Amino acid sequence: MNRRLKSILQKTDLYHPLQTSYRAGRTWLTNQLYKLTYRPHKGPGLTCNFCGAEYKKFVPEVPGPDIAPAIQGNNVIAGYGQNVYCPRCLSKNRERLIKAVIEKYLPLAPAARILHFSPEKNLYRWLKHHASITTVDTAPRFYTRIDPTIRYADATRLPFNNHSFDLVIANHILEHIPEDQMAMHEIHRVLAPEGIAILQVPYSPTLPATLEDPEIDDPGRQAALYGQQDHVRIYAFADYLRRLAKAGFNVHVLNPEDLAEFRIYATQPTESVFLCYQH
Template identity: 45%
Template sequence: MKELLKNILKKLGLYHFLQGNYRQLLVAVKGISSQVKYAKFKGTGFECNCCGAMYSQFIPDYPSAENAHAISANEVVAGYGENILCPSCLSTARERLIIALLKDNIKLTGKKILHFSPEKKIYNFIKSSNEVITADIQPLFYKNIDSKIKNEDATHLSFSDNNFDVVIGNHIMEHIPNDAKALKEIYRVLKPGGRAILQVPYSTKITNTLEEPGINDPQKQSTLFGQKDHVRIYQMQDYISRLQYCGFKVSLMEYKDLSMYYKNAIQLNEAFLSILK
């Protein structure tokens, strides 16, 4: 019955819109309860660079049972662990890392930015003084973040060459079967000297990227890759090689190089890739 209703809503073009709004409702409810539960932890320790709140502990977040084995067995850095969510605004560790690096490394005024699958906190941070175009292959899912979001396939973008100063695609490549084509398209639409932010879940334990690009089996995808809509787990050096093959200049900032951002409760052991055209 659940799948039947889901298919009907998809045919009517309502499924992703309703799903996106339902998710936002859950976030709002969780936000209220978290502020109450974590009030006792207010004070020095971690500082959220999205809302300015300070707590000695942030909220942990762990993978669901069906996803946990793949993430644990392959030691995937995937946005889970201790101190992930801000108790005040529910920003995520990965959002806080990107915002910190944007503040310190890019003069964010008057830039033209393409933001895939827009995360609310990042979008709100960049939109005030830049021209931001948001895009997703399922745009209705993000209508509550940007009502003007465009329907775009990352492997076949409608934008002209050398169009954007910055492209942000945070945790999207692991969803895309033909990631090479998507990376080439992002390279094409970036201006010379432009910057791409393309963080992904990754492992330094595995020797090769684990992938099955043609898979369409949510249960198996959870078992193999740690999420029902992922098609791979990247091996870090292989991901860097894929970026370089498409023409990007890549510099790796390891977790120890990001110590100035530990105060913002960034993801434990997450590295950052500086990606330039």
């Protein structure tokens, strides 16, 4: 959609409803296509831990030629791979990983209070049956089909009291936020004293320093540098841990070896999980 048309639609309050309907329709058609084309691949091999479907392989997602140099050239762990989407329910590898980690490492009490940023459909629907969940985003109208009660929230100025949540999930959120250190501090503030935040981001295990330039405000350059038009950095692994610690978190990293048992769920084999404790 060109910028002028987008601006006109936003002024008439039609942009979000039209975009949401378009995305929903496209997702439905994509899902039907995958169900049909992956029918020959049904059978033992990989299992979706949301819908229970079994396939010998899942749907791949690889970076396009415009962003591949940023992703592959910097060895970014960003969710791309050969087994990303479940052909049946379209759950993504990073959703399935979070579910598996919560089930094994973070069993939810019935009264648990969860804050879920930019909620993924399958993960949100599973969580809402196990705890009290609040969802937020800076563009909440894009998510009303997932959670009609989603509310607006700026991660750098969260509208919640101290210690409001037992678990916070921000799955690939911080790389979008210029003032990420403020967002980390805010997440730490709203966590209960025994609370845990799962704060996943694209990161590079080989970059010597986080790749970012606050002066860049151009979607094309951001895509070329960081691998996505609305990303503002690629985190270096060690620097990401340092930033989390600076915000007050005690970080426990589940490395790929710790997570190997979850590969049956078609998770990304090289991804680590960042469990960030309030203290």
